[in-house]
Amino acid sequence: MVAVAVVLSVVVLLLAVLVAGLLRSHADILKALHELGVGVGEPDDAGDLSGGHRSSGPANPVQIPFGMGPPLPGERNSTSAPTIAGVAPSGDALAVNVGGGGHLTLLAFLSSGCATCAGFWKAFQRPDELGLPARTRLVVVTKGPEMESPAEVASHVRTGLSVVMSTDAWNDYEVPGSPFFVLVEGESGRRVGEGVANHFHQVVELVRRAEADVRELALTSEGRAFSDGLDGPERELANDRELMAAGILPGDPSLYPSTLADVYGLGAVDQPAGASGPAARRADVPEGGNAPDAPDPTGLTYPTDLTDPTDPTDPTDLTDPTDPQPGLRPTTDAPIRMAG
């Protein structure tokens, strides 16, 4: 019994030493990584793949690249869609400009040898039966003749199908493997979707959804900013311009809704006299008046007179003169959207 207890004690002691050694080793590794610039906290620069480093570390942290092969779709920042230039399987030269025009271009990156691609090659034998939305162009892109057999590719191709053999295109579009599909919206010249699929009807469904999204986006100021390739401050500036063009200047009460009625203009009539809120305040303003406004619930102050005295038409007046209840509902069918 005593012997067993002694043995167990020794085992426990050894395990304790082993755990302590592992913890020490782990600490050493963490310390070494920290000295190399791989911090645990928030990165200083979101785009820095090596991670952030706080001020306690070295001034110039070592860049430690990690990752293998082309970046995956979620890891990319670029949505550009360069022209695809290469050769056709027949040896002719071919360049496809995917930007410009109001059409979509579906790029199918295929290989002649991959098993999954065989189904797509077969489907492409009858381009008219693919079911792609109107104004959608299909372009098949294989790697260049230095990596693909033109004869093998040609054996899959029927007349009427655009096939470009271009290894550069695979690099430009960061294609991770085949089959891979990229959808480009021509108006903006940007990639609006990309990914893999097992069957072409799945791709068709995704293209249809993307087409519907693009159509919806095109109707909004946000979509216009997107299609113009704007982002960040430029996009904010574009939004400001649109708002100003609509007569909504900085400080406009509609920018500070406090109730749903302020947003939709509904129920404003029902508000009790003296009720606060932009909608109520607007209704209180006499016609053509520059009456002092009620205190803003947000605590911010803004000018109450937004009219140009030299302008015969008041740009801030969104009311319809024929409307018996001016200022209580939009005068146009199109709602004014706040682009983010």
Next chain:
Amino acid sequence: MATIRAHGIEAPLPPGFEGRIFIRPSTGAEVTYPVAHFATFSLPAEVGDFGGGAVNLMGVSDIFAALFEYGPESLGKRLFDRQGMPRSLATANFRPYVLRRGLGGQSGTQWFFTEAGRPFSLYVVLGSHVRRRALVPRVNCLIADVAISAPTRPAAAYSGPLTAAAGGPWN
């Protein structure tokens, strides 16, 4: 800038252009020669040598250009006396009636020339004659750097008379 090259023609494409350089499959004893198409719009799969099936798709801001090579029997003919492809066109070169297929609003120009021992025709269509001042500089940007190299096949011996008159636009 994307560049395409085939059949002894090399063309750097300015932004917004696409193109193809091909030899149409021959039928029977017909001999076909290289054709290059350039356009600022999506070229359909099947396009006639001089834009049939494509020019009707052009918008007012679009450009179509075709570089068509003729057979060696055309070498030395007066029509091809001009040496070298025109590298800069003027708005005055474009006429609404110089069109293979007359479409309202469009205008075109056609030049026959010989370069690198190969007889060619350059045919350019503007989507809108009214906008030619804006479109012609884009055409010039395209044709400025197109390179044509000597034929790889032996040209047929020419025995006809040589003429001194320079070729010009087919206006």
